[in-house]
Amino acid sequence: MQNESSGPRRDTRDRILDAAVEVLGASPDAGMGEVASAAGVVRRTVYGYFPSRSDLVLALARRAVDEIEAVLAEEAPADKAADVAWADFVARLWPLVHRYRVMVVLRRGEFGENIHVLLGQVERALADLVRRGQDAGVFGHHLPAGILSQTAWSAVFTIADDAPSRDVDAAAVTVATLLLLGVPQSRATALAARSGS
Template sequence: MATESSRARSLNETRDRILGVALDVLGENPDAGMGEIATAAGVVRRTVYGHFPSRLDLIRTLTERAVAEMAAVLTEAAAAEAADVAWARFVARVWPVAHRYRVLVALRRGEFGEAIHSLLGPVDVLLADLVQRGQDGEVFARHLPAGVLSQLAYNAVFTIADSELAGGASGVRAATIASLLVLGVPEARATALSDRS
């Protein structure tokens, strides 16, 4: 019984290592293949395919993890009274997740776009609801529908996460201010919210 438990633990550790390495490898090269991921993880291709029968399965698993992490952060942050405060808290808390999973933005535009888009659906709905709340409360602009505006602001966060600004406090500050500006928050308020988050 203890042997089965250690074997299961070992399999889970290998799977987690593959996923972690895959994020790094795909972050450097979104077109990287399973062989490159296997080499970087220090395992043979067969091991990678044993855990993830296809590249799509690997991408789906990465996306599912990202969605779970982002939805949890967003749900917690959305409890703030004002929508602009909630957005700033969300960006500050989601920053490590956004930076870690930034490759999904590039992959979303490629062959796995449809699968990634469908898995990100729950996060998209939560973001649109938050932006709608901000529009209803007149803290966010109404120049676009909430669903479109939320995606633009959210993509600003991922764009900065994928840039040279990504490291440290300057990246999260830039992402918070830029996304709030996209949402129509005045610059002084966006800066103040960023400094507070």
Template sequence: MPAESSRVRSTNETRDRILDVALDVLGENPDAGMGDIAAAAGVVRRTVYGHFPSRLDLIRTLTERAVTEMTAVLTEAEANAIDAAADAAWVEFIARVWPVAHRYRVLLALRRGEYGDAIHSLLGPLDDLLAALVKRGQDSDVFAQHLPAGILSQLAYGTVFTIADNDRTTRARGARAATITSLLMLGVPEARAIALVDDQP
């Protein structure tokens, strides 16, 4: 039994290492193949395919992991800002989700490619939570109402990923820029957006 447990643990560690390395490799080159990922992870291609039968399976797993992490962050941010205005809740969410968005920034590029439909469907629960937050802001006249909440939330959140994808080194500055820019896209006046961000601990 202990040997079996050790084998399972080792298998899970290898799988997690492949996923972590895949994020790095794909982050540098979204077109990287399974062989590139295997080489970077220090394993043979057969090992990668043993865990992920196709590149799509690997992308799906990365997306599922991203959705789980980002959903947890949004849920916690909403709980912490339950009595706050929607724009303040948005700032809390972006501050907490920035490291996650930065880590999974490659999904933005992959979402525009052949895996777009798969990624889009997996991101559905997170999209719904973001739309609900934006709708709360629209209902209280905090966010603009010229677009439906679902579209507006995607535009604002897409901005966060775009800035994360172009900010490889200055993460603190990038997080500030992403938060202010996304607030502006949501219709928050610039002075209010800057004040909200500067009030963050």
């Protein structure tokens, strides 16, 4: 028996989620029919995997959180300097930001509370990273760690909203967020270059 974690069933589910990211990213109010069309399946197939639009949106949010947490775990281990970890995290995340930007848009709507809970895991991990940087003296103390991390994290999506990732490179975004965290410009520029952004 085919299990859902592999094979054609999993491929179809992933194709629907990939299509949903694009469709809902372009039009947050798009319906299941538009997602089905973009995924190359019929509506009934989408509903077979996601019984409601809410289920689809929450699956997108869970997937985004899992991906972001995986990148953060790889790029920000406890033994890496916090400013280096932040730079590496943003540089690695930026090329994929369009996949997560839809969560920020949908978070403002009817699914906001549930998405907020899911993204809260990422936000707590980023606040811990910023606190670690403040304790080490590489990030500023001009705001509490939770607010400061949220400000820098939100800037990534604000930049993505105003300038698609093809128009602004990862180095510029990395430098901008490090400056918000209180890193001196020369250090921020060097970290962005080092991260290969």
